[in-house]
Amino acid sequence: MMVHKWVITRISDSSSSLPQYPITKKAAIHFAPPPPSKKGSKMAGSIDVMLRELNLETVESLPEDFDPTTVISDPLPAVADDCCGVKGEKLVNGKEKPREIVLGRNVHTSCLEVTEPDDDDEVTGDREAQMASVLARYRKSLLERTKHHLGYPYNLDFDYGALSQLQHFSINNLGDPFIESNYGVHSRQFEVGVLDWFARLWELEKNEYWGYITNCGTEGNLHGILVGREVFPDGILYASCESHYSVFKAARMYRMDCEKVNTLISGEIDCEDFRAKLALHKDKPAIINVNIGTTVKGAVDDLDLVIKTLEETGFTHDRFYIHCDGALFGLMMPFVKLAPKVSFKKPIGSVSVSGHKFVGCPMPCGVQITRLQHINALSRNVEYLASRDATIMGSRNGHAPLFLWYTLNRKGYRGFQKEVQKCLRNAHYLRGRLASSGVGAMLNELSSTVVFERPQDEEFTRKWQLACQGNIAHVVVMPNITIDKLDDFVNELVEKRAIWYENGRLKSPCVASEIGEANCLCVLHK
């Protein structure tokens, strides 16, 4: 049995005053209900409204329970290439700081222990009061964190007050969306409405598609790649090295052979390398993950060129399966003029998109659409297990379809189009402001992800919740990110850089290898 001490590296230079929510027994704290919303609905309005009401717009300092040890960016954490020992990371200015984390330890210092109620708690109401106090403080910290968030592609601006009346129900769409179970408390009629909308967006007829609402982007990728594998059991998985980590996780879980394909500096798949890798395995069918927006650089793989490369290498349409990972841009691209179209009129097998990203949703979710003929093949293969089991998960969150249905109905195509235009415009604004401030930055066409040098100060990174990888960080401009917020961010970054680089006496790092010479503004390249 392998027993291996697993250590990953991270900066940990503070003695970490982690969030504290002391649950003092018998403390006489009473629950302060949230302030009423301006709109007068039962469930108060959007985050912005709440912020205004709490006068939090002017609050500058981090809340006391903000965790100062959050350092590792999530979408693509650094690989632990030295898995047993402690690794030092060289920072700018030659300073080296030790990084160490033992998996499964560090959050314990901050966790909110579950405690056994006292016998008289029901009488005194003390426990209710304590819990209300914890929740009120937690809510305040969420407001602060939501306000400063820039790094992850989540639209934090939503108002689902009208749906709060449904929170009492255990809504479960267990199994297939198109076949009802005997469990009556479900939301399939909403789920299928949402799926129809997406199938239409990606140009697949109602009677030719199958799909479901997933728990997250990863589930969409796991499903798409599994369908590909069931269609081609001996297929080889091809994915660019900047694909989401769930793609490689799928390869390992499913015991598939996988070829990592190089990327261009933009982050797009390098189709020359793809061609060469395909040539190595001409005898085996190809299963390809195409990124409609990579995690870090927001790069969109050229779907048409991928298909052309396959055809030119001798792969006929019955010998490949393309899964499009459209986590974020899968929903933005259709609203961008001139963007290459993701469409089932092309020889693709499945498309997935996240619901909590551009749409915005309290909990992660996603949409997975595939061809009915493929899911029939999948179901055929698993039928000896349980005939209709075509989803990855069994019980499925019935609230997520309601959130998506509600937003799609309220905004419609036109609403999304406006929001996409706003995001792209604001992303261009951010890139421009960074460049004019001497910060090298890259913004791919069709993308709202602005990539730039990683800030030297981890506290700054944490405050703005930037996602980082190696020497770069990014901001994903979502509908809730305003020009004002971007200005605040750039102004603070400029101030901080003056300190980090001692008003230009020290060199800022070169990021040409990450974002290209044309975008880099280091001493060598500006």
Next chain:
Amino acid sequence: MMVHKWVITRISDSSSSLPQYPITKKAAIHFAPPPPSKKGSKMAGSIDVMLRELNLETVESLPEDFDPTTVISDPLPAVADDCCGVKGEKLVNGKEKPREIVLGRNVHTSCLEVTEPDDDDEVTGDREAQMASVLARYRKSLLERTKHHLGYPYNLDFDYGALSQLQHFSINNLGDPFIESNYGVHSRQFEVGVLDWFARLWELEKNEYWGYITNCGTEGNLHGILVGREVFPDGILYASCESHYSVFKAARMYRMDCEKVNTLISGEIDCEDFRAKLALHKDKPAIINVNIGTTVKGAVDDLDLVIKTLEETGFTHDRFYIHCDGALFGLMMPFVKLAPKVSFKKPIGSVSVSGHKFVGCPMPCGVQITRLQHINALSRNVEYLASRDATIMGSRNGHAPLFLWYTLNRKGYRGFQKEVQKCLRNAHYLRGRLASSGVGAMLNELSSTVVFERPQDEEFTRKWQLACQGNIAHVVVMPNITIDKLDDFVNELVEKRAIWYENGRLKSPCVASEIGEANCLCVLHK
């Protein structure tokens, strides 16, 4: 490429007046907010309170949008052994009805289409009113469905009003629960509090466990079995044939060899057959799924006997991995005197339990606990992908930990103990009432699942949302199921049986092969 028409069988004898929510444009419907709760909190109280307020307790008829085509039970749907054609199912009294469903078709007739807003919708407010009307009707149908639900192991009695203030936030615990990402809007401090509680329940020290809150029982099984496979890459998976379908799905997804083991009449694993199957593969390590409550019969596999069988067949502790699927009873058993203990003091590798079942939660979720040493092995294996990627999903619902934390704190061990006792008592009551009414029924010791003959009338099955498999149906007695509700159910069943079996002139079916001769009350066995 396999293109296969996938057909499963089902009774479909009505021309199916499916739920209709016509979204009439410009209809002058105004939003009726839910009535205020007695408790005066912003988010009204429990389902029962709402039912009283709506005077729905006395409503007998099904809501007009109740779907009369829901026929197939979900936990273990019948296998489609004739996957291309239409199969007839022989019902009692010699009547035969055709069954047919084409996957991906039938819900479309009832779905709530997403429609594009008109330009003037914002001005007129018509769209908001239409949507509010749809939601109000949907809420009413959920109340009705919740009231009559008996068949699935979901505790529908919860009041999370205090948490409604958090619904505005996009809470995401992406990645590992113990390592924070830079995304600040998370609930890891609550998640780890919940995990600690479960680790203590199953007797594993804080510094020796790893775990996370999953999306459902299936994710727990997928994770437990994946950990087992990573620890023993060439291990054989053993699971009783009454295991949840996700176990066999895992085997297929992970390309593992799988041995199905026979069961006793109770539904427990047959350890004599297990011994024989183990003897066939003595050269390979064993990965065993142990059911702490099977889906259909609520049978608890004898963990101690499974371990003894392994030991006696020559499998030392470093050559097997046991995953305990405790979907429902994993949380009930610890509170039952004399029940065999699920404990990490025994040589087990992981335990999973569902959160939306006994605890009760608006959306499906689960808890997965494993040994830190195993997850280290797993992470070691996948580290070249993304160092800390040890969960199946990537983005993870941050609301589920809040719901679980809240309930655990409010109820505590003592609260759960009381509820478990009540459920077991009420299950015995139900079994007794069925038997005295001439309905053969089985109730396993340690279980609150009462198994009995499948009702002959699908409308009755749908009304009470019974889960069925073959000739049997079951009721899972959960905390929200009262004696009154059970009485109503039995009284109606007795009335209906008088009609189905023409006051005893026709024979009721023999279910001895499903529930044992001792429990069957057919003409032969009573």
